[in-house]
Amino acid sequence: MKRCFALLAIVLVVAGCFGTRSRTDVLLPAIEVAWPQVRVEAIRGGLPEVTADNFGAALQDGDATTVTVTWPAVQSAAEADIRDRIDAGLVSAGVASSLYERLKNIDEAVELLKQRPP
Numbered sequence: 617m618k619r620c621f622a623l624l625a626i627v628l629v630v631a632g633c634f635g636t637r638s639r640t641d642v643l644l645p646a647i648e649v650a651w652p653q654v655r656v657e658a659i660r661g662g663l664p665e666v667t668a669d670n671f672g673a674a675l676q677d678g679d680a681t682t683v684t685v686t687w688p689a690v691q692s693a694a695e696a697d698i699r700d701r702i703d704a705g706l707v708s709a710g711v712a713s714s715l716y717e718r719l720k721n722i723d724e725a726v727e728l729l730k731q732r733p734p
Contacts, residue, residue, distance in 0.1 A: 654722065
């Protein structure tokens, strides 16, 4: 799991050095790597499955606009799941911190995507 976080962090730094097209080509695949687990968390947190499917399809299709528009709902639901699992004693504070860090890294990638012109 830490490798995934490190990879995403490195990709974010490298992507900032590239042009807008290159950023999209790097950031969306990086988010896609983390997506399977985030999808599970978001659905457990209340995200409708159809929204999760649309987000995943947007990642695969390279649709940065849909990713940036849908991300706040995905993030909110995933955070709700993490809070619920903390409250239920299913994850420790350390694990929760790692899960929140992954969401933060994706959020930073989404912010970079928003900066690219349509």
